[in-house]
Amino acid sequence: LQSSLAKRAQSSCELCLATSPLSKYAVIKRDNPHVDQFLCICATCQDLLDTKPFVANNHWKCLQKQIQEPLIPLQIMLCRILTKLETQQVEWAEDLLDQLFFGIDILDLADENYL
Numbered sequence: 001l002q003s004s005l006a007k008r009a010q011s012s013c014e015l016c017l018a019t020s021p022l023s024k025y026a027v028i029k030r031d032n033p034h035v036d037q038f039l040c041i042c043a044t045c046q047d048l049l050d051t052k053p054f055v056a057n058n059h060w061k062c063l064q065k066q067i068q069e070p071l072i073p074l075q076i077m078l079c080r081i082l083t084k085l086e087t088q089q090v091e092w093a094e095d096l097l098d099q100l101f102f103g104i105d106i107l108d109l110a111d112e113n114y115l
Contacts (some may be wrong), residue, residue, distance in 0.1 A: 001033055009040035014074055016062035018042040025049070027073040028109055039073050056088045064092075067100055072109075075102065079110035 005024055012019055020042045028037040041049075048057055063078055079102050085093030102110070 001035060001038070004035045005038055005040050008035065008071075012040075013042035013045055014039040014071070015041050015045045015066065015077060016059065017065060018044065020044070027076050036072055039077060054084050054088075056085055056090045056093075060085060061092060064096060067096065072106070075106050076110045079106055083110070 002024060006022070008014075009022060011022070013022060022040040022042060023046060024038045025041045025046065026037060027039055030037055044059060048055070048059060060081055063081060066074060066078065069075070078100070082093045082097045082100070086097055
């Protein structure tokens with residue numbers, strides 16, 4: 001699983017594209033782990049995702065570079081993070097959400113295990 005993730009990520013954080021050390025992050029929690037349930041993310045993204053309550057941070061502007069990526073776990077995290085930023089009235093996140101279309105399956109999965 002780890003080698004498949006690393007190969008897919010091409011040694012970059014799948015959220016912000018940083019090349020710092022990466023770890024796997026469970027986007028969808030299921031009993032039988034599969035590569036499509038995880039992202040490779042950097043320590044900065046991990047720390048921001050782990051911070052409760054979720055805090056708006058300019059680091060997330062990096063997501064603008066990823067909006068065209070079709071990778072399902074990435075689309076789920078884009079939906080989760082941008083929706084959370086929108087509730088905090090972050091204008092650029094609202095604008096980005098207006099540009100995106102998430103299918104019903106992505107929206108359903110994004111609601112599971114929400115940030």
